[in-house]
Amino acid sequence: MELGNHLNPYSKLQNNIQDKLDDLELNNSEKLELLKQIPSRWEKLGDMLLIPENSFNSEIWIEVLQILDKEIWKIFCEVLGVSKIGRQKKIRSGPMRKSQVELLFGENGVVCHKENTIVFEFDTTKVMFSSGNISERIRMSNFDCSDEIVLDLYAGIGYYTLPLLVHANVKLLHACEMNTDSIGALKRNLHHNGVSEKCIIHEGNNRSILSNPNIIGEVNRVMLGLLPSSRDGWDLAIQALNPKGGILHLHGNSVAKEEEKWAKEVIEELKKISEKLNRNFRFKLDHIEKVKSYAPKINHVVLDIIVFK
């Protein structure tokens, strides 16, 4: 009976990697140091394992990987049941929020990630996928949007568009997206999940919807899922809502523990925009959802705002 079969995945990784290191001329303290630096946290997206940004970055590991890289990655694949390995990197700043995952093993970074019965296919090296936003994707799934026309101003690969179409019974969704990699993935994902017919994609900058009479004044609910701020889309959202009003799901970053103050400031600003555009809506904060920590003392927050006359 092999002892390895009873170990947890991390101990298995350490054991199997130790066996490989035994083939190299290393002293005991070097081996111990190398083993200590094996990451004990990771994320799985489809059949890809993502290890933290600073993993295997030390001089000693860089030297070992020059000789053993394939063998080491194969151990990760066998122990953790994946076929691709990537290294996390910070999402690029800028409106497209592009991914910078570095592919370490496998032919490409394309994954099919299943969550809450929804298939998300995307290239991890090109577009972001925030596992930390899972609670928000599920929250969107649980809304009842029967008979609603929804506008997603920042659709990406369908982060919120898909939960709304698949689970929330939306009648028609207008999805705006300007990153061509995301648009390709969004089209495939609508198809994979059988909801292409209920979604119209508006390629390019979302400001183009201003000249679209099927959107302006016609929408019941607007998704504003852009970080660090969705401010550029607030006037579009107000113009898109139908004359009776509707609901906004407005994402942004707030100083931790000051979310209510931030919400009040946002609503004041929305009132000003609405008056300026002669829409004269009223706004009521319905709910503050804290999604995740974005940075030290900064939270990713979603405000559910009811808009009415």
Ligand SMILES: C[S@@+](CC[C@H](N)C(=O)[O-])C[C@H]1O[C@@H](n2cnc3c(N)ncnc32)[C@H](O)[C@@H]1O
């Ligand atoms: C990646 S998602 C954000 C998902 C998630 N809420 C977050 O920020 O962590 C934002 C998407 O909005 C798109 N985007 C940003 N500004 C845009 C604009 N003016 N018009 C159309 N798409 C835009 C980006 O290309 C990106 O795919």
